[in-house]
Amino acid sequence: MSSFAIIGAGPSGLAAARALQKRGIKVDGYESSHRVGGLWDIDNPRSTMYASAHLISSRTTTEFAEFPMRSKVDYPDHRVLRQYFQDYADHFGLAALFRFDTRVMRLQPRDGGWDLTSTGPDGESTRWYAGVILANGTLAEPSVPTFRGSFAGQIMHTSAYKNASELDGKRVLIIGAGNSGCDIAVDAVHHATSVDMSVRRGYYFVPRYLFGRPSDTLNQGRPLPARIKQAIDTRVLKAFTGDPVRFGFPKPNYRLYESHPIVNTMVLNHLGQGDLRIRADIDRFDGNTVHFADGTSGDYDLVLLATGYSLNYPFVDREHLSWHGAAPRLFLNMFPASFNGLYMMGMIEASGIGWQGRFEQAELLAAFLAAAERDPARAERFRARVTGAPWPDVTGGYHYLGLDRMAYYVNNYAYRAAVRAERTAMDAA
Numbered sequence: 001m002s003s004f005a006i007i008g009a010g011p012s013g014l015a016a017a018r019a020l021q022k023r024g025i026k027v028d029g030y031e032s033s034h035r036v037g038g039l040w041d042i043d044n045p046r047s048t049m050y051a052s053a054h055l056i057s058s059r060t061t062t063e064f065a066e067f068p069m070r071s072k073v074d075y076p077d078h079r080v081l082r083q084y085f086q087d088y089a090d091h092f093g094l095a096a097l098f099r100f101d102t103r104v105m106r107l108q109p110r111d112g113g114w115d116l117t118s119t120g121p122d123g124e125s126t127r128w129y130a131g132v133i134l135a136n137g138t139l140a141e142p143s144v145p146t147f148r149g150s151f152a153g154q155i156m157h158t159s160a161y162k163n164a165s166e167l168d169g170k171r172v173l174i175i176g177a178g179n180s181g182c183d184i185a186v187d188a189v190h191h192a193t194s195v196d197m198s199v200r201r202g203y204y205f206v207p208r209y210l211f212g213r214p215s216d217t218l219n220q221g222r223p224l225p226a227r228i229k230q231a232i233d234t235r236v237l238k239a240f241t242g243d244p245v246r247f248g249f250p251k252p253n254y255r256l257y258e259s260h261p262i263v264n265t266m267v268l269n270h271l272g273q274g275d276l277r278i279r280a281d282i283d284r285f286d287g288n289t290v291h292f293a294d295g296t297s298g299d300y301d302l303v304l305l306a307t308g309y310s311l312n313y314p315f316v317d318r319e320h321l322s323w324h325g326a327a328p329r330l331f332l333n334m335f336p337a338s339f340n341g342l343y344m345m346g347m348i349e350a351s352g353i354g355w356q357g358r359f360e361q362a363e364l365l366a367a368f369l370a371a372a373e374r375d376p377a378r379a380e381r382f383r384a385r386v387t388g389a390p391w392p393d394v395t396g397g398y399h400y401l402g403l404d405r406m407a408y409y410v411n412n413y414a415y416r417a418a419v420r421a422e423r424t425a426m427d428a429a
Helices: 011-022 078-092 179-188 226-241 266-273 354-374 376-388 412-428
Strands: 003-007 026-030 103-110 113-120 123-129 131-134 149-151 154-157 171-175 194-198 277-279 282-287 289-292 297-299 302-305 342-344
Touching: 003 011, 003 123, 011 026, 011 078, 011 354, 113 131, 171 179, 171 297, 179 194, 179 266, 354 376, 354 412, 376 412
Parallel strands: 003 026, 003 131, 131 342, 149 282, 154 302, 171 194, 171 302, 194 277
Antiparallel strands: 103 113, 113 123, 282 289, 289 297
């Protein structure tokens, strides 16, 4: 029987291991840290987690369906989640499938499969696999922009931020207002001397609770058409959060859900209280002074880059993943059209997709690998659909912004429907 490698023991890697385990497919896992959890393990050297981090989607829309969380908190913190993944791995015997403290250095194609070279406690070794599943995460490689001039203070990407005490007594400028940037801004107002946020575009702010319930648990039935949902939810947000423009944010030049919304309205509270302020886009640095595009300036000790992350698979040549712009171009963000034995897990971002959505990915992958092993004709029919028919539209009718971080964004409902349809077709073929 063929064996497959999984790179990464975070949520996506564990989902892949579980789905392949259920199909009786042999798995070897590789994890550079000393335990499961991925970025949710703050002690993992590659983790970009910080002490105040919580889920921004609610527990019931995020957890694995076959293994509910013990916690009944709506938005648990990173400590609860790291323990959840450990419990999940222990319950299904997944940790035993992984080599920990072992880093994958290189993937090289050979004889219809892949040589995987790794280094770990026993030194460097190379093993051959029929296929390799890349589940090493999407939020580990900081995206660091360049700026004119030079800054005399400290510049830090939010990936390196761990605790609000790092901000004590400092004049802080946060560049970017994504979910992490807004979380850290809320931390900063209790520790820093001053806090500014430099933004170049407008944002939509979604409260964690609407009508007394976690906001992402509403409208869980049949999805509304994109334009109708955008119209209704925009009105609801205005009623609950007001217009962020009055707090200094630019007016968004896109519709709601065409970029990832900010699930943090505490930022608006602090803006209203004068605890922080919004500044324009950066023009240039000059010593401790930052000049903004609107002609204003300010002096700072620390610049925090909340500028997101880039996809990074450093152990394999880009040509093998069909890169197109900022992301590989893969069928359902999983399968290269070449079917070269590389498979992607977790290269999806979507509001509400949760880890169950990633497990459904893994179930489709496991169904294909099982078919390739035991029923080649069935697997060939799937390959024919991928290479010979139009790929499903997984946007749900939303026109996402053409940003690097949106290059692998999908609509939760459209994407999961497409994955389930392919799995049903695979099992019924």
